[in-house]
Amino acid sequence: MGYDQAWLRYGKDKPKEKLSLEIKCKKSPILENAIEELKKDVRIFPENAAFTLKVDSELPKEGYRLQVVKESFFVYGGSDVGILYGVFALIRAARTGKLHVSEAFEETKIPACPLRMLNHWDNMDGSIERGYAGNSLFFKDEKVHDHKRLKAYARLCASVGINGTVLNNVNVRGEATYLIDLKHLLKVKSIADLFADYGIKIFLSVNFAAPMTNGGLETADPLDPKVRKWWRKKAELIYKTIPNFGGFLVKADSEGRPGPFSYGRTHADGANMLAEAVAPFGGVIIWRCFVYNCQQDWRDQTVDRARAGYDNFMPLDGQFSDNVILQIKNGPMDFQVREPVSPLFGGLTKTNQMLEVQAAQEYTGQQKDCCYLVPIWKQVLEFKTCAKETDDKVKDIITGKTFGQTIGGMCAVANTGTDENWCGHDLAQANWYGFGRISFDPELTPEEIAEDFVKEAYGKCGKKAMAALTTILLQSTTTYEKYTAPLGIGWMVNPNHHYGVNVEGYEYDRWGTYHRASHSAIGVERNSSGTGYSTQYLGANKAMYEKVETTPEELLLFFHRVPYSHRLRDGRTVLQYIYDTHFEGVEEVEQMIALLESVQEKIEPERYTRLRERFSMQLLNAVEWRDRVNTYFHRITEIPDEKGRKIFD
Ligand code: GCV
Numbered sequence: 001m002g003y004d005q006a007w008l009r010y011g012k013d014k015p016k017e018k019l020s021l022e023i024k025c026k027k028s029p030i031l032e033n034a035i036e037e038l039k040k041d042v043r044i045f046p047e048n049a050a051f052t053l054k055v056d057s058e059l060p061k062e063g064y065r066l067q068v069v070k071e072s073f074f075v076y077g078g079s080d081v082g083i084l085y086g087v088f089a090l091i092r093a094a095r096t097g098k099l100h101v102s103e104a105f106e107e108t109k110i111p112a113c114p115l116r117m118l119n120h121w122d123n124m125d126g127s128i129e130r131g132y133a134g135n136s137l138f139f140k141d142e143k144v145h146d147h148k149r150l151k152a153y154a155r156l157c158a159s160v161g162i163n164g165t166v167l168n169n170v171n172v173r174g175e176a177t178y179l180i181d182l183k184h185l186l187k188v189k190s191i192a193d194l195f196a197d198y199g200i201k202i203f204l205s206v207n208f209a210a211p212m213t214n215g216g217l218e219t220a221d222p223l224d225p226k227v228r229k230w231w232r233k234k235a236e237l238i239y240k241t242i243p244n245f246g247g248f249l250v251k252a253d254s255e256g257r258p259g260p261f262s263y264g265r266t267h268a269d270g271a272n273m274l275a276e277a278v279a280p281f282g283g284v285i286i287w288r289c290f291v292y293n294c295q296q297d298w299r300d301q302t303v304d305r306a307r308a309g310y311d312n313f314m315p316l317d318g319q320f321s322d323n324v325i326l327q328i329k330n331g332p333m334d335f336q337v338r339e340p341v342s343p344l345f346g347g348l349t350k351t352n353q354m355l356e357v358q359a360a361q362e363y364t365g366q367q368k369d370c371c372y373l374v375p376i377w378k379q380v381l382e383f384k385t386c387a388k389e390t391d392d393k394v395k396d397i398i399t400g401k402t403f404g405q406t407i408g409g410m411c412a413v414a415n416t417g418t419d420e421n422w423c424g425h426d427l428a429q430a431n432w433y434g435f436g437r438i439s440f441d442p443e444l445t446p447e448e449i450a451e452d453f454v455k456e457a458y459g460k461c462g463k464k465a466m467a468a469l470t471t472i473l474l475q476s477t478t479t480y481e482k483y484t485a486p487l488g489i490g491w492m493v494n495p496n497h498h499y500g501v502n503v504e505g506y507e508y509d510r511w512g513t514y515h516r517a518s519h520s521a522i523g524v525e526r527n528s529s530g531t532g533y534s535t536q537y538l539g540a541n542k543a544m545y546e547k548v549e550t551t552p553e554e555l556l557l558f559f560h561r562v563p564y565s566h567r568l569r570d571g572r573t574v575l576q577y578i579y580d581t582h583f584e585g586v587e588e589v590e591q592m593i594a595l596l597e598s599v600q601e602k603i604e605p606e607r608y609t610r611l612r613e614r615f616s617m618q619l620l621n622a623v624e625w626r627d628r629v630n631t632y633f634h635r636i637t638e639i640p641d642e643k644g645r646k647i648f649d
Pocket of ligand 1: 121169251
């Protein structure tokens with residue numbers, strides 16, 4: 001099976017054999033890859049275009065500067081990687097119409113986040129946890145599999161500035177436990193080498209208990225000298241095999257995974273032990289903060305899962321080694337369509353931090369429904385934490401501006417797989433693309449990114465089709481939110497697989513995910529007189545979430561329990577808001593379908609058919625959400641819709 005070119009749809013013509021090219025730097029495989037892009041005969045550059053590629057030591061390694069004067073195109077980079085990024089940026093500028101050959105053009109960019117990485121949740125049997133686009137690109141039949149498409153994957157990643165990738169699932173089970181052993185490392189190396197030529201470092205998720213499972217030790221206690229020695233030797237072996245290896249990602253004491261708690265040790269003890277092992281080789285340890293009690297009794301209202309990340313990690317601020325990065329999910333729960341920003345951002349001041357988002361649409365439509373996630377990520381990045389007067393937004397923290405950390409950044413749980421179009425839904429490619437673009441430059445807006453994506457991926461379809469697809473993408477986020485769980489309450493999904501509506505699916509379960517809807521009220525009181533979660537925020541944020549009146553309405557039910565009769569700022573009751581948004585959500589999906597159909601003849605039939613099929617699935621899903629949510633609340637409140645629309649009994 002072939003595969004889709006996604007947003008790099010150029011180069012179908014015969015590559016240019018001769019390019020007027022001056023190279024003022026050392027040759028390298030990365031540079032060769034940059035030149036290969038220029039040779040793809042993009043036809044957007046004039047016949048006599050002359051290119052100069054040059055290292056400029058004033059620029060940081062991954063930074064680039066573009067200068068276009070008449071038909072001369074200069075790409076300066078802080079290193080060959082900077083040049084590669086510059087070349088991709090030049091091609092993008094031409095393809096998105098920002099660069100007109102008749103006018104002078106300049107652009108300088110330095111990536112904001114030091115690390116911009118994908119976390120693949122791929123298992124060695126080839127399956128992907130929360131994967132919605134086929135199988136793994138990296139593993140098959142319990143072996144490392146270097147798929148023919150890996151070069152294309154690396155190119156797509158590099159074109160948007162992604163510089164790291166974790167190959168395997170954070171839940172390290174079965175054969176994946178042995179990925180760090182020689183039996184698999186040579187194959188891992190072949191992927192690492194290929195990716196290195198695109199400026200991408202590879203990382204592996206490790207099992208904290210590996211000294212026992214792989215090493216035959218009786219313990220994995222991070223303070224045990226034998227355990228420390230075992231990890232040091234393991235790191236030596238890995239770096240001897242793969243000198244540019246990035247480091248380890250660790251999910252410990254989380255959802256049943258082993259960790260330092262078993263030995264009465266802290267997360268800092270665990271992370272620092274691994275950090276010591278990789279430090280001599282320049283490696284880093286990325287340690288996840290997704291630690292909470294997943295054996296909760298739903299009857300117990302004193303425990304609040306939302307508090308857990310902060311409660312577990314705040315006391316350890318300042319105790320982590322310099323080469324440890326804490327990886328923090330954007331919200332305190334788990335990638336719901338609407339959550340507040342994790343209070344660890346702004347709370348932690350002495351620790352390297354990385355923002356974790358989920359491009360895989362686990363709770364946002366599973367790449368059957370269209371849901372452009374960049375607007376959600378942008379809101380998180382722009383959230384002012386109140387840690388300082390200025391420069392204290394999440395984007396400032398993860399880029400080191402607020403507290404001066406030099407490592408950190410942003411990662412996304414990947415949404416790719418072996419499906420022909422990589423992502424299941426053709427428009428889900430925008431989330432992969434958008435993650436790279438926004439982690440490179442958080443100042444970009446979701447609108448700019450959507451427009452660029454559509455111009456790059458659908459440039460040949462003409463203006464009308466591009467406008468339609470951009471509108472669909474930008475509309476999709478609020479539409480999805482409208483027909484699913486309301487006002488920040490989240491969950492209401494089918495347990496386990498998480499697709500589709502199930503209002504009480506997580507209500508009596510052990511996962512700490514409750515809406516506590518009764519016949520008269522809904523929501524969880526999380527202020528100082530409730531679970532106290534809101535007190536984890538700083539200054540004005542703490543005050544804002546304390547009261548119903550000042551809490552942003554889209555998060556009302558996350559922070560407060562209110563009667564259905566509670567009036568929102570526009571005068572509607574909460575119940576009427578729920579009815580209205582669910583009707584609107586379905587109508588908006590219908591509008592998106594009409595818009596797509598209106599440009600059918602402009603889009604290649606194959607891509608159109610795939611898109612149309614996905615929107616049919618989305619409509620069915622949205623209708624089901626609307627009818628079940630509205631019926632549920634109608635039944636328990638016995639209050640009809642003010643507008644008299646059809647709600648089932
Ligand atoms: C990889 C959620 C998902 C799990 C995932 C976990 C995590 O609970 O449903 O599939 O495990 O988050 O982020 O570790």
